Amino acid sequence: MIYLDNAATTPMSLLAISTMTKVMQDIYGNPSSIHSHGRLANKLLREARQDLAKLLGTKPDNLFFTAGGTESNNTAIIGYCLRNQHRGKHIITTAIEHHSVLEPIEYLVKQFGFEVTIIQPDRQVITAQQIQEALSNDTILVSTMFVNNETGTLLPIAEIGELLKNHPAAYHVDAVQAIGKIPIIPDELGIDFLSASAHKFHGPKGVGFLYASDANFDSYLHGGDQERKKRAGTENLPGIVAMVAALKEELANHDQNYQAVNDLQKVFLREIEGCSYYLNKGKTQLPYVLNIGFPGQKNDLLLLRLDLAGISISTGSACTAGVVQPSHVLKAFYGEDSHRLSESVRISFSSQNTKEEIIQLANTLKEIIGEK
Numbered sequence: 001m002i003y004l005d006n007a008a009t010t011p012m013s014l015l016a017i018s019t020m021t022k023v024m025q026d027i028y029g030n031p032s033s034i035h036s037h038g039r040l041a042n043k044l045l046r047e048a049r050q051d052l053a054k055l056l057g058t059k060p061d062n063l064f065f066t067a068g069g070t071e072s073n074n075t076a077i078i079g080y081c082l083r084n085q086h087r088g089k090h091i092i093t094t095a096i097e098h099h100s101v102l103e104p105i106e107y108l109v110k111q112f113g114f115e116v117t118i119i120q121p122d123r124q125v126i127t128a129q130q131i132q133e134a135l136s137n138d139t140i141l142v143s144t145m146f147v148n149n150e151t152g153t154l155l156p157i158a159e160i161g162e163l164l165k166n167h168p169a170a171y172h173v174d175a176v177q178a179i180g181k182i183p184i185i186p187d188e189l190g191i192d193f194l195s196a197s198a199h200k201f202h203g204p205k206g207v208g209f210l211y212a213s214d215a216n217f218d219s220y221l222h223g224g225d226q227e228r229k230k231r232a233g234t235e236n237l238p239g240i241v242a243m244v245a246a247l248k249e250e251l252a253n254h255d256q257n258y259q260a261v262n263d264l265q266k267v268f269l270r271e272i273e274g275c276s277y278y279l280n281k282g283k284t285q286l287p288y289v290l291n292i293g294f295p296g297q298k299n300d301l302l303l304l305r306l307d308l309a310g311i312s313i314s315t316g317s318a319c320t321a322g323v324v325q326p327s328h329v330l331k332a333f334y335g336e337d338s339h340r341l342s343e344s345v346r347i348s349f350s351s352q353n354t355k356e357e358i359i360q361l362a363n364t365l366k367e368i369i370g371e372k
Contacts, residue, residue, distance in 0.1 A: 002311045002357045007149050007177060007289050007348035012242075013202040015249050020204055020242035031235050032226060041237055048237075048244045055244075055251055056211060057185040064227045065240050068208040069176040070100040071220065072195035075210055075231070076172045077104040079217035080193065081114060081141055087168070088138035094119045094126050094155075095332035096148050101174055105143070124151075124282045124333045128159035139169045146178035150316040150329040150346055152289030153282030161190020170216075176200050176208075180250035181258065181288060186211050193217075198239065202350070203246035207239035257351040262287040264349050264358050271362030275369065280330055280344055291330075293344035294369050302345055305368050311361055314346050 003011065012020075023044070029037030031045045046060070053060040066072045081091065091105055095118050108114040117134040119126055131142060142164060144155050157173060164171050172193040175184060180201025186194045194211040198204055215230060224232035250257065265287045280291040294302070299315050306313060316327040326341040334340050347361070 002353075002360060004347050004349065004353065004357070004361060005312045005314045006350040006353075007200075007346060008314055009199045009205065010202045010350055011352060012199075012204060013246050013249060016203050016242040016246040019245040020238045023238040023241050027237065031237060032224075044241060045235055045237055048241050051248065052209065052244050055247055058187055058211065061228070062211055062213060064210045064212060064230050065235055066208045066210055066231060067206055067236070068199070069098075069174065069195050069197035072197070072208050072210040073098070073100040073172075073174055074104045075220040076193035076195060076212070076217065077101065077141065077143060078108065079220050080170055080172070081108055082112070083216060083218045084140050084170075085112065085114070088136075088140040089114045090136055090138040090140065091116045092119065092131060092134045092139060092142045092169075093117075094121070094144055096121060096126070096150075096153075096329045097143065097145055098149055098174055098176070101143055101145070121282070121332055124153070124280075126155050126282075128156045128163055131160050132163050135167055135169065139167070141170050141172060143172040143174070146173050146175040146184070147181075147286050148282070148289075148329060149177045150289070150327055151281050151291045151333075152177075152286045152348075154284040154286060157191070158189050165190055177289070178286070180247055180254070181286060182254060183251060186213070198243035198246060201246055201250045202352075203243040204239045207236050207243050209243075253351070258287070260351045261349045261353075264353055264355065265290055267355055268347070268358045268362055271359055272365065275366060278340070280333060280340060288349055290347045290349070291344055292347065293340050294365075295339070295343065297343055297369050299343055299345050302365075302368065306361075306364060309364050311364060313361075314348075315344065316346055 027041050027044055029041040031038060031042040049060040049063055052063055091114055093101060093105055105116050109116055119130045119134060146157055147154055161171055170192040171190060173191045174195050176195060176197045177200060178184060179196040192213045197208040215228060219230050221232040226232060226235060276295050278293050330341050330344060
């Protein structure tokens with residue numbers, strides 16, 4: 001069995017598993033309880049928040065623990081826009097965002113009368129100039145991803161953050177595919193909100209965090225005073241501690257991991273030399289995601305045959321409920337009539353993958369498409 005769908009989720013690291021298990025066994029008090037078990041749990045929660053703050057170069061009070069990237073995105077977008085709608089009701093985002101960004105914005109448009117400008121990529125590129133041209137006096141939020149989950153394309157976060165210093169709009173960044181792969185200091189990039197999810201960097205599922213430069217947003221969940229009264233519900237302490245441990249480990253080894261994954265991608269492309277293929281990508285890429293198409297090969301059948309051979313890849317976001325459907329990202333890149341929508345697959349690597357696995361993937365692909 002070979003797993004190459006790491007953009008959908010990653011296997012937990014041994015450190016994350018052992019850390020989570022220890023907390024589950026030893027520290028089971030509710031962090032909100034005032035007895036000794038609760039105080040011990042609360043101490044561990046505070047320490048985890050402090051450790052995470054150091055990794056992000058920020059203050060502990062700027063971090064709110066959530067159930068993952070989707071909740072963080074919804075909280076930032078809906079919470080901020082509803083709190084600040086008296087200042088304006090215009091939002092800017094891009095056509096290549098994750099559905100957990102696009103759909104909350106659509107909800108605000110339909111239910112609360114907000115307006116949205118959706119930036120279309122120009123030759124597979126989103127630019128800061130496009131954002132600048134879309135800004136108006138009514139704009140209160142700009143929301144972009146750091147790295148696209150389907151293509152690995154980097155967006156110009158620092159440039160956008162810099163131009164928004166001269167505009168009152170807040171800047172939300174979905175960093176789910178970037179956190180752990182490259183160092184990110186939100187304060188230095190002009191980011192007001194940043195979303196992250198543990199299971200994308202070898203942590204557990206069901207836990208993530210939201211960075212907020214200040215608490216100027218409405219609560220998304222109600223019924224408790226946890227997380228500075230911004231996120232009701234008992235904190236997932238084992239998950240939180242394991243998440244921070246996983247992120248600390250990934251960032252400590254990020255240069256080594258980056259090079260290892262970059263080498264794996266080069267091995268794969270070398271092994272399929274002579275095959276007919278094309279790459280779907282933007283101007284600047286991270287090596288963790290490779291979106292590739294094979295002319296005349298339907299991606300749904302390709303996925304099925306690879307799966308039967310014990311190899312797991314995908315066509316794009318796993319958040320589209322287990323069905324193969326045309327990628328809205330590739331549609332924005334190449335148009336809705338492009339053959340790439342039905343031919344392209346996503347191979348997403350991690351530092352846990354091996355050269356031997358990549359060679360086996362290449363050989364299996366060549367057998368399937370009849371070029372071996």
